[in-house]
Amino acid sequence: MQDIKTLTDFDQQHLWHPYSSIIDPSPVWPVSSAQGVRIRLADGRELIDGMASWWCAIHGYNHPVLNRALAKQTEQMAHVMFGGLTHEPAVELGRRLVNLTPEPLDKVFFSDSGSVAVEVAIKMALQYWQAREQSGKHRLLSLRKGYHGDTFGAMSVCDPVTGMHELFSGLLPSQLFAPAPTCAFGADWDATDISALATLLEQHHQELAAVILEPIVQGAGGMRFYHPEYLRQVRKLCDHYGVLWIADEIATGFGRSGQLFACEHADVVPDILCLGKAMTGGYLSLAATLTSTHVAETLCSGSAGCFMHGPTFMANPLACAVSVASIDLLLNSPWQQRIAAIETQLRAELVPLANHATVTDVRVLGAIGVVEMKEAVDLCQIQPRLVELGVWLRPFGRLIYLMPAYVIKTDELGALTHAIGQVIAES
Numbered sequence: 022m023q024d025i026k027t028l029t030d031f032d033q034q035h036l037w038h039p040y041s042s043i044i045d046p047s048p049v050w051p052v053s054s055a056q057g058v059r060i061r062l063a064d065g066r067e068l069i070d071g072m073a074s075w076w077c078a079i080h081g082y083n084h085p086v087l088n089r090a091l092a093k094q095t096e097q098m099a100h101v102m103f104g105g106l107t108h109e110p111a112v113e114l115g116r117r118l119v120n121l122t123p124e125p126l127d128k129v130f131f132s133d134s135g136s137v138a139v140e141v142a143i144k145m146a147l148q149y150w151q152a153r154e155q156s157g158k159h160r161l162l163s164l165r166k167g168y169h170g171d172t173f174g175a176m177s178v179c180d181p182v183t184g185m186h187e188l189f190s191g192l193l194p195s196q197l198f199a200p201a202p203t204c205a206f207g208a209d210w211d212a213t214d215i216s217a218l219a220t221l222l223e224q225h226h227q228e229l230a231a232v233i234l235e236p237i238v239q240g241a242g243g244m245r246f247y248h249p250e251y252l253r254q255v256r257k258l259c260d261h262y263g264v265l266w267i268a269d270e271i272a273t274g275f276g277r278s279g280q281l282f283a284c285e286h287a288d289v290v291p292d293i294l295c296l297g298k299a300m301t302g303g304y305l306s307l308a309a310t311l312t313s314t315h316v317a318e319t320l321c322s323g324s325a326g327c328f329m330h331g332p333t334f335m336a337n338p339l340a341c342a343v344s345v346a347s348i349d350l351l352l353n354s355p356w357q358q359r360i361a362a363i364e365t366q367l368r369a370e371l372v373p374l375a376n377h378a379t380v381t382d383v384r385v386l387g388a389i390g391v392v393e394m395k396e397a398v399d400l401c402q403i404q405p406r407l408v409e410l411g412v413w414l415r416p417f418g419r420l421i422y423l424m425p426a427y428v429i430k431t432d433e434l435g436a437l438t439h440a441i442g443q444v445i446a447e448s
């Protein structure tokens with residue numbers, strides 16, 4: 022392996038990282054390997070991982086079952102185009118997604134990343150109304166503090182402030198926004214929480230193609246958990262006003278919130294569902310957009326005569342094969358008990374941190390723990406300290422949070438919460 026300095030020097034001079042500046046790059050830690058919930062740095066140090074690489078690596082890294090599935094598929098074919106061809110990995114994954122998701126979601130569109138799955142969902146909603154000769158229904162209604170990805174359509178439905186809408190104003194389609202839900206998961210339902218969204222639907226339904234939101238957990242826009250009744254009301258209102266509902270479960274899908282899909286907390290089914298992130302167990306980039314036969318057949322009956330999207334790497338066999346293995350691994354594991362145990366431990370060990378003067382809120386749902394600080398954390402200071410403490414966490418804004426692999430052990434999770442307590446005590 023190249024020496025560490027050669028590696029980081031090239032990186033800092035030539036490579037972009039997520040939301041990074043080329044002029045003033047933040048420090049990066051070179052990784053040589055990862056195993057289970059441990060990330061091994063090039064300098065030999067080992068970090069306990071609390072991020073699961075942004076919701077993805079739910080089984081931990083370097084899992085023998087997933088490695089085997091990938092190696093086996095590589096021997097067959099790494100990729101063939103999906104135009105005019107099909108293959109078993111795509112069919113097997115499609116079968117699982119149709120079976121796992123509730124009726125009537127039974128049509129699957131594969132794409133290569135979460136943002137694209139959201140673009141696809143938006144395009145499906147627009148083509149649906151075009152086909153019904155109501156092309157005036159072309160706007161979306163989203164929630165403040167929402168996050169749906171970084172491409173243009175997805176960006177247009179992200180929170181206008183954290184989604185940096187002013188940077189691209191004029192280029193982004195102008196969408197409608199309801200306030201973020203305030204009634205917390207586990208609190209008593211407050212019927213006024215839905216009023217603003219209801220009013221927007223009442224006033225604008227004639228120009229609305231769809232409501233798009235992240236069910237139960239608003240992720241990158243603030244890590245907030247809201248009341249399931251909100252979703253039941255959304256379903257009812259969308260039906261009442263003739264507006265489609267898109268649920269973005271890219272972060273919450275595959276168990277993270279304690280249910281396989283977050284919509285199950287409210288026992289509701291969206292018209293269009295976006296999946297991604299944990300779908301391949303963190304191995305490869307793959308996403309899916311599911312919809313009903315009704316929506317699918319309607320949108321294909323329009324003047325275009327088909328759905329107008331087709332990524333080059335659509336249904337990539339490697340990604341599909343590892344996804345099939347990941348889903349089977351999950352379903353054959355005691356995932357509910359594991360996530361419940363993580364939730365219990367996170368509550369026990371994080372809630373006491375709320376006593377610190379610098380902390381404003383601590384919340385836990387499923388395998389997600391969040392400590393919200395009063396002030397934005399200084400990443401340049403806190404990140405090296407966390408690494409020094411032997412953990413990998415990536416705070417953002419005022420949030421120190423974790424969403425570990427489901428296989429994490431009690432002592433490993435304890436090390437993560439202990440490190441959080443430590444940096445807060447020092448703050």
Ligand SMILES: *Cc1c(COP(=O)(O)O)cnc(C)c1O
Pocket residue numbers: 134135136137139168169170171235240241269270271272297298
């Ligand atoms: C991460 C995320 C996306 C975007 O997915 P990418 O694979 O990063 O494009 C969209 N929606 C939600 C809810 C996400 O968490």
